[in-house]
Amino acid sequence: xxxxxxxxxxxxxxxxxxxxxxxQVRLPIVSAYFLGTPxxxxxxxxxxxxxxxxxxxxxxxxxxxxxxxxxxxxxxxHVDHVGSVPRLRGLWPVPVYARAEELPFLTGxxxxxxxxxxSSAPDLRPHIHALxxxxxxxxxxxxxxxxxxxxxxxxxxxxxxxxxxxxVGDAFSxxxxxxxxxxxxxxxxxxxxAFLYLSRSDGRESVRRLAELESQLAAVGHGxxxxxxxxxxxxxxxxxxxxxxxxxxxxxxxxxxxxxxMAALVWWWRRE
Ligand SMILES: [Zn+2]
Numbered sequence: 001x002x003x004x005x006x007x008x009x010x011x012x013x014x015x016x017x018x019x020x021x022x023x024q025v026r027l028p029i030v031s032a033y034f035l036g037t038p039x040x041x042x043x044x045x046x047x048x049x050x051x052x053x054x055x056x057x058x059x060x061x062x063x064x065x066x067x068x069x070x071x072x073x074x075x076x077x078h079v080d081h082v083g084s085v086p087r088l089r090g091l092w093p094v095p096v097y098a099r100a101e102e103l104p105f106l107t108g109x110x111x112x113x114x115x116x117x118x119s120s121a122p123d124l125r126p127h128i129h130a131l132x133x134x135x136x137x138x139x140x141x142x143x144x145x146x147x148x149x150x151x152x153x154x155x156x157x158x159x160x161x162x163x164x165x166x167x168v169g170d171a172f173s174x175x176x177x178x179x180x181x182x183x184x185x186x187x188x189x190x191x192x193x194a195f196l197y198l199s200r201s202d203g204r205e206s207v208r209r210l211a212e213l214e215s216q217l218a219a220v221g222h223g224x225x226x227x228x229x230x231x232x233x234x235x236x237x238x239x240x241x242x243x244x245x246x247x248x249x250x251x252x253x254x255x256x257x258x259x260x261x262m263a264a265l266v267w268w269w270r271r272e
Contacts, residue, residue, distance in 0.1 A: 004228035005174070005189035015059045018217060018225055019165060025059045027052045028263045029183040030080045030221055033167055034063055035158070036070075041139045044069040045158065045167055046221065050083035057091060070139040073131070074098040075169025076152040077105040077121035078112070081221060086122055093127075097138060099147060100130035102154025112152060112198065131156065148210065150203025151194045157210060164216035170194045171206050172238065174223030184263065186224040191238040195222060204242045211235040 008026050009016045015034075016024040023034040027048040036042025042064055048056055060069070071094050074082055085096060096106075104110035108123035137143040137158060148157045148171035158167040175182035177193040197203035210218075214232045219225040226234070 002228040003190070003226050003230045003234045005186075006225040006227065008186055008224060011184065013055055015062055016225075018219055019163060022165060022167075022217075022219070023059075023063050024219055024225060025056060027055055031219070032056055032081075033219060034060065034069075035137075035140055035143065035167070036064075038064050039067075041070040042067070043137070043139050044072045044088070046075055046081040046169070047072060047084040047088055049080050050087070053084035053087035053091075056084060056088060068092040069094055072096045073137060073145075073158070074102070074106070075157065075167070075221065076155040077102050078152065078170070079119070079121065081170070082106070082121055082124070085124060089127060095138070096124055096128045097131045098128060099145065099154040099156040100133075101147075101149065102152060102156070103128060103130060105152070105154070114196065114198070146209065146213075148206035150197050150199050150201075150206045152198055153202075155206070157206075159213060159215075164214060166210065166213060166215040166218045168210065168218050168220040170196075170221045171203070171210060172220065172235075174218075174220050174226055183222055186222075189224045189226065191218075191226065191234045192223070193242075204239065207235065207242065208239045211239050 006016060006018060013026050018024055021037040025032040030048055032048050033045040034042055035045060069092055072085060098106055105112060105121045106124045106128050111118040111120045131145050135144045137145055142162050143158055143160050146157045146159050148155050151170040155169060155171060157169050157171050173192050173194055174189050175186055176188055177195045217225060217227045218231060
């Protein structure tokens with residue numbers, strides 16, 4: 001089946017050109033994206049963990065020279081996607097956008113409820129704004145934002161119909177949600193569940209909506225980007241099997257410890 005994973009530039013990080021104006025910034029456990037042609041306006045999509053600002057800045061210099069992004073767009077407010085926003089905004093004082101439904105979490109008014117635990121996002125007032133209600137993405141032509149709640153209430157994906165490019169965020173992943181080590185390796189590079197759904201039924205409906213888009217390239221928060229003619233079929237198949245029991249769960253604690261250790265090693269290796 002020709003679903004084609006795009007290899008990571010390296011295990012330790014780096015930039016991968018997915019389209020002439022779409023760049024995947026590989027960070028230790030997550031990816032951020034640069035949208036926009038080098039030499040003109042560009043937008044940073046997501047901003048890694050609090051430890052990733054240096055890597056994002058280096059990647060931006062590599063791709064866009066001294067040109068700052070025109071804006072930062074967030075797929076959602078989890079700490080591995082917004083962690084470096086405060087530091088990057090110190091460098092690039094640009095507006096930050098997220099879907100209106102995600103703003104309570106990014107303005108200190110609500111916390112994500114995960115089982116009995118809560119987690120909060122940085123308070124980004126007064127720099128955070130709602131994405132335009134007409135579906136456009138500020139500073140980018142040809143892109144639309146698509147509501148994909150489930151992973152979080154205000155999660156959003158980005159879509160460009162012209163070349164059928166989808167920035168998925170965490171609506172689904174291509175790593176293995178049962179095995180945190182795959183946050184680092186990006187395997188198995190297949191359409192898979194997100195690592196978490198705050199609402200599983202919304203999550204299923206969102207992936208179904210993405211399946212209808214017939215995308216030719218799907219770039220995700222966690223895992224390798226996928227392309228190829230069979231990609232729409234693979235997303236539809238994932239929707240069809242959404243509620244199937246997942247394969248046996250490997251022991252989590254040792255894997256989490258290993259993933260944390262490897263992430264710390266990568267961070268140490270790539271520090272400023
Ligand atoms: Zn997330």
